[in-house]
Amino acid sequence: MRSGLPWLAVATLIAVIGLAGFLAQVAVTESQALELSVAAAVLRAAAVFLVCAHVAASTLREINDKGLELMLALPLRRSTHYLGRLAGFALCAVALSAAFCAPLFWWARPSLVACWGASLACEAVLAAAVTLFFAMTLAQLVPAMAATLGLYVLGRSIAAMQAIASGPLSDPAFAAKVEQHSVDALAAVLPRLDQVTRAEWLLYGAPPAGTYVAALTGLLLFGALVTVAGLIDFHRRSV
Structure with missing residues (x-):
């Protein structure tokens, strides 16, 4: 309660419900789909931001x-101290994700909300692990938040960057090829956040099981790598 996270979560839920009600009044057609897609997008972004802010602060x-x-x-x-701290933040992330799934049951089937919510929980836990790493390493609020959110935005937009770099209008020059391969190399090590917690899952159905499991496994593997990096840094530094 000291961090204000529960109150911020409640305020976010109220704001999302109010926004959905407003959209229901102004939408001409497909009002339910519009409400659901906007609510899911806002809840996803808010969950990640609140987790990052809570962990860093x-x-x-x-x-x-x-x-x-x-x-x-x-x-x-x-290692016990670091992993225990991470476990506590991960539980907060899962609880926040579960709370943010509650309004979506009004618009979508429970099975689809559960699928979307599990993905949001994994994404929020990854955000907690990355924020803890940067907070312990940089030891300043603004740089830690900037690094975490920058990595998150990069993970969300790397697919678009790849499409632009390899599109039919791309420059065939050597420098452009180097840029394209650099973007591909960056995409190989980043978590593919563009493939998880998608609003279309709530609208049109969950993805195939293999695709779903592979996407979440990628998040968990990246989170494990960040945790190992955090443990190594925490062991070698003097506090």
Whole structure:
């Protein structure tokens, strides 16, 4: 409660419900589909942003208040401390994702909302892991938030960047080819956030099971890599 996350979550839900009601009044056709797609997009972005802000603010407040030094004085391994902190933030991310799924049951089938919500939970947990890494590494709020949100936006837009770089209007020059291969290499290491938590799942049905599992597995693998990087950095640095 100290962080204000529950109140921000409630305010977000109220705002989304109000926005949906407004769209229902102004939409001429397909009002339900419009309400659902806009609500899903807003809830997804809000969930990621609130998780990032909560993790960064909580971690940096503890660092600045010397609470981290006190915690490290306890007979606990650093890996236990880091993983325990990450587990707590992950639970907050899952709880927030579950709360944000509640309004969607009004418009979509429960099975589709559950599929979308599980993907949102994985995405929010990944955001928590990345934010914790940057917050512990950079030790400043604005750089940590900027790095996390920049990585998130890049993961959401990398497919569009690939399409532009390899499109029929792309320059055949050597420099353009280098740029295209650079974008492809970047896409190979980034989480494919454009393939998860899509509003179209709520409108037209869930993707094939293989595609769905592969997309979520990619998120979890990237989250595991970030966690390992955070553990290595936390072990070698002096707090």
